[in-house]
């Protein structure tokens with residue numbers, strides 16, 4: 177999968193970028209943290225290596241490998 181890095185433009189386009197950390201103060205009205213993608217868990221990725229992905233079904237964000245598309249919470253693969 178790593179060989180695909182040069183061709184990641186279309187994948188990167190659907191990935192949400194977050195400028196700050198994944199942590200959110202309680203009661204701030206921010207997004208719901210849905211968990212970590214299976215691929216990122218398998219790879220043992222650190223938080224800073226992971227990318228935030230929006231799940232429209234859960235209305236929250238999950239974190240994982242940039243090329244992952246499946247929400248670890250509900251299995252939605254359409255963002």
Ligand SMILES: [Zn+2]
Pocket residue numbers: 210231232233234235247248249250251252
């Ligand atoms: Zn979901």
